[in-house]
Structure formats: C-alpha cells, structure tokens
Amino acid sequence: MPEVGFYYLSRTPMPHALSLLLGRTLQAGERALVFCQDEAQVEALDAALWLDDGADWLPHGRAASGHARDQPIWLSTAGEAVNGARFLFLVNSVGPMSLTGFTRVFDVFDGALETIVTAARIRWQQAVQAGLAPSYWQEGLRGWERKTG
Numbered sequence: 001m002p003e004v005g006f007y008y009l010s011r012t013p014m015p016h017a018l019s020l021l022l023g024r025t026l027q028a029g030e031r032a033l034v035f036c037q038d039e040a041q042v043e044a045l046d047a048a049l050w051l052d053d054g055a056d057w058l059p060h061g062r063a064a065s066g067h068a069r070d071q072p073i074w075l076s077t078a079g080e081a082v083n084g085a086r087f088l089f090l091v092n093s094v095g096p097m098s099l100t101g102f103t104r105v106f107d108v109f110d111g112a113l114e115t116i117v118t119a120a121r122i123r124w125q126q127a128v129q130a131g132l133a134p135s136y137w138q139e140g141l142r143g144w145e146r147k148t149g
Contacts, residue, residue: 002088002099004127004134006120007108011139014110015048018089021106022049022073023056025087030104033085034060034075037093042075045091049073092116094123107134 009017018034025032036042042062049058060073061083068074068082079096081088088095088102092109099105109120127134137144 001132002102002105004099004105004107004132006124006134006136007106007144008111008117008120008136008138009109010111014091014108015045016052017108017139018045018091019049019052019058021089021108022058022060026056026058026072030087031071031081031083031085032073032087032089033079033081033083033102034073034089034091035079035093035095036075036077036091038077041091042077045075049075090123092119094119111138 007017007021022032022034034045036045046060046062049060058073059071060075061067061071062075069084071083074081074083074085079098081101086101086103088099088105090105090107095107107120107123109116111117124134136147138147139145
C-alpha cells in the first residue's frame with residue numbers, strides 16, 4: 001500500500017509547488033509520474049518546469065518528447081509509470097484507477113478552487129475506504145506542515 005499525502009496549496013502556484021516537491025523526489029533518488037487532467041495541463045507544466053527559477057533543473061519529458069525510460073520525471077495523462085516511477089503526483093485530478101506499483105502518492109491541489117477542494121475531499125474518503133492512511137499537508141510560513149484531524 002502506498003503512502004498517500006494530500007497537499008493543499010494556499011500560497012504557492014501549482015507549477016512552483018510541483019517543482020519543489022519534484023526536486024525533493026529527485027534528491028531522494030526516486031522517479032516521478034505526474035498525472036495531469038489533459039494534454040493542455042501537460043504542456044503548461046512542461047513549460048513551467050523548464051522555466052521555474054526557484055528549483056534545481058528538473059529533467060523531465062512527456063509523450064511528445066519521447067524517451068520515457070530515460071526521464072526521471074514523466075508528465076502524462078495516462079496512469080502508467082512508463083519511466084519506472086514509484087512516486088505518483090496527482091495534479092488537481094482524480095488520478096489513475098490503480099495505485100499499484102507506487103510507494104508514494106502526492107495529491108497536490110489548489111485550495112483556492114472550491115470544486116477542486118471538494119473533489120480532494122472525496123479522494124480522501126476513497127483513500128480511507130481503501131484502507132490507506134492518508135496524511136494532510138498545508139502550506140505554512142516555513143513550508144509544508146503536516147496537519148491532523
């Protein structure tokens with residue numbers, strides 16, 4: 001069973017928050033699959049990760065660029081970790097049907113959009129019903145803070 005964390009964005013734009021979390025993923029020696037809602041979101045994140053000045057360089061790819069096995073970070077609308085990723089990042093989305101093969105799941109969502117927050121609450125309930133013990137993280141003054149209750 002994977003470790004599942006819900007990351008509530010309240011101050012940081014999604015692309016920058018993802019770049020910071022993905023940077024930590026690479027530092028830990030892991031690979032990541034970033035699951036996006038649609039191809040437009042893949043394209044936007046692709047450009048943002050290349051241009052983000054707040055994080056280290058983040059080598060990544062997507063279907064349009066190919067070479068999935070060579071990419072430590074793969075941006076996709078499919079739930080398959082074609083790059084061998086064990087870390088899954090869900091971006092304001094429901095995600096793939098199966099979490100099999102992943103050791104960590106980061107459900108990162110924009111707290112300013114009520115429909116996104118409502119959908120995240122439903123995913124939280126689904127995770128609990130599936131026997132997972134999700135954690136909840138919110139942005140604080142000094143970074144991510146784990147919340148309880």
